[in-house]
Amino acid sequence: MGVKTVLLVEDDELIGKLLVFILQRDGYQVEWLKDGQQAQELVLSGRDFSAVVLDLMLPFFDGLFLLELIRNQAAMASVPVLILTSKMGEEDIALALKKGADDYLVKPFQPPELSARLRRLIGKQG
Amino acid sequence: MSDTHSDVIVQLVWYSSAVLLLMTLMLLLLTLFMHYERRQREKSRQQATEQWTPILFSWIYSPEQTTGPLPQLNAEGFGFVVQLWLQLEQTVRGSASTRLAELAQRLDLIPVMKQWLHGYSTDKKLTAIMALGIVQEKSAFAELLPHVLDKRTIFSLVAARALLSIDAKLGLPVILSQIYRDDWSVSRVAGLLVRLPHDLMVRSVTECAEKATAKELRRLIKLMHILSPIDSQPLIQQALTQYPDEMELLTTAFASAVSPDLLPLLRQQVEHPQWEVRVQLAKALARLGDSSDAPLLLNMLSDPNWWVRYRAAQSLISLPGVDEAQLQLWQQQLTDPFALAILLQVKEEQQRQHQGRT
Numbered sequence: 001m002g003v004k005t006v007l008l009v010e011d012d013e014l015i016g017k018l019l020v021f022i023l024q025r026d027g028y029q030v031e032w033l034k035d036g037q038q039a040q041e042l043v044l045s046g047r048d049f050s051a052v053v054l055d056l057m058l059p060f061f062d063g064l065f066l067l068e069l070i071r072n073q074a075a076m077a078s079v080p081v082l083i084l085t086s087k088m089g090e091e092d093i094a095l096a097l098k099k100g101a102d103d104y105l106v107k108p109f110q111p112p113e114l115s116a117r118l119r120r121l122i123g124k125q126g
Numbered sequence: 127m128s129d130t131h132s133d134v135i136v137q138l139v140w141y142s143s144a145v146l147l148l149m150t151l152m153l154l155l156l157t158l159f160m161h162y163e164r165r166q167r168e169k170s171r172q173q174a175t176e177q178w179t180p181i182l183f184s185w186i187y188s189p190e191q192t193t194g195p196l197p198q199l200n201a202e203g204f205g206f207v208v209q210l211w212l213q214l215e216q217t218v219r220g221s222a223s224t225r226l227a228e229l230a231q232r233l234d235l236i237p238v239m240k241q242w243l244h245g246y247s248t249d250k251k252l253t254a255i256m257a258l259g260i261v262q263e264k265s266a267f268a269e270l271l272p273h274v275l276d277k278r279t280i281f282s283l284v285a286a287r288a289l290l291s292i293d294a295k296l297g298l299p300v301i302l303s304q305i306y307r308d309d310w311s312v313s314r315v316a317g318l319l320v321r322l323p324h325d326l327m328v329r330s331v332t333e334c335a336e337k338a339t340a341k342e343l344r345r346l347i348k349l350m351h352i353l354s355p356i357d358s359q360p361l362i363q364q365a366l367t368q369y370p371d372e373m374e375l376l377t378t379a380f381a382s383a384v385s386p387d388l389l390p391l392l393r394q395q396v397e398h399p400q401w402e403v404r405v406q407l408a409k410a411l412a413r414l415g416d417s418s419d420a421p422l423l424l425n426m427l428s429d430p431n432w433w434v435r436y437r438a439a440q441s442l443i444s445l446p447g448v449d450e451a452q453l454q455l456w457q458q459q460l461t462d463p464f465a466l467a468i469l470l471q472v473k474e475e476q477q478r479q480h481q482g483r484t
Binding site: 014015017018021025107108109110111112113 | 179180183186187210213214216217218219220221222223
């Protein structure tokens with residue numbers, strides 16, 4: 001079975017590096033994009049990923065827009081999406097889940113919790 | 127005579143030009159030096175970041191594998207690593223944060239941060255306040271205390287967070303004593319208090335409210351309403367009995383009322399001289415009232431202020447158990463033309479809204 005690839009969309013340099021470190025440590029290959037525009041192009045290209053870790057506040061296009069885009073793309077419609085953001089309002093969480101996010105984690109986060117949640121999401125997908 | 131005069135002028139021009147040229151050269155050299163300094167500093171920052179980022183990341187998971195000697199750091203590099211450490215501490219929590227705090231101990235961070243706290247650099251001072259809070263350094267509590275009183279908002283809020291992190295029980299009364307500060311938004315204070323034990327938070331806010339001025343009490347009600355609406359009800363009761371003439375406080379109190387137990391006290395304000403308070407009463411009755419409030423609201427339809435009449439009509443229509451037949455009956459009984467007009471207007475607005483939805 002091949003190495004699973006996770007798409008990471010995170011604009012903060014240090015958090016991005018930390019997430020790459022965590023995900024690679026967990027055995028995933030990581031494609032890290034730092035803004036909404038790059039992510040939009042990649043999503044539209046039709047590439048397949050095992051999961052997406054998505055920030056909500058991003059340059060150019062925000063995470064919710066990307067989430068909708070992912071859900072409307074045949075190739076990615078069923079890919080699990082985990083939102084990792086500092087937005088902790090009830091409404092933000094409810095909206096992201098309503099738009100199709102599979103899980104939601106608030107920063108500051110616990111790295112082992114992120115690993116466990118992602119593993120569960122990818123496992124569910126089969 | 128004229129030749130001598132010209133010579134003096136030429137000499138003056140020559141000397142002035144020489145001075146100007148020298149100054150220009152000095153400025154150029156200074157600019158080059160500053161540019162070089164900046165590049166060197168950026169290079170050091172990059173080197174420190176590249177060298178220390180993997181160390182910090184590994185430390186989050188397994189400090190035991192990183193117990194060997196840590197790379198040597200000069201004063202400048204130390205500053206960069208502290209910034210990196212701080213950023214990371216604000217990104218993670220739980221065991222990862224605890225392990226990073228252990229790394230701070232290994233780096234002998236605390237004595238340096240205490241020096242920075244008393245230094246002249248604003249950046250270093252801020253960093254020190256944040257770092258001492260994160261590592262929960264108990265011996266720094268007293269030194270951090272004066273910073274909560276700092277007139278600069280950012281300093282005071284960062285110090286408040288640090289105090290709560292070190293000792294919430296001791297720090298909370300200090301922070302609440304600053305609740306009068308307009309530069310501290312209530313939502314920011316709520317953000318500081320949101321993770322504290324609920325009982326401690328409620329007890330401290332309630333104690334602080336006992337001696338509060340009207341302005342402080344208004345902000346405490348808002349604060350408690352964000353953190354735990356039901357626990358703001360005793361404060362509302364206090365506001366209504368202790369400060370019956372403070373309009374801003376009363377409007378906040380009415381807007382924050384969520385318990386029907388407050389209704390007897392709220393209803394007493396129906397004759398309040400300020401219309402803003404009467405409007406809030408009408409709105410509160412819509413949320414909390416029952417059919418027994420109908421006579422009160424029918425009276426309010428004749429209020430001299432249009433907004434009071436309008437909100438009273440809205441509340442009347444939304445009371446539980448009020449149907450079309452009941453409204454018709456009231457319409458027939460109303461003798462005040464203003465009261466009748468506002469009731470009909472609100473009824474029509476609601477019908478239009480209802481039609482718009484269906």
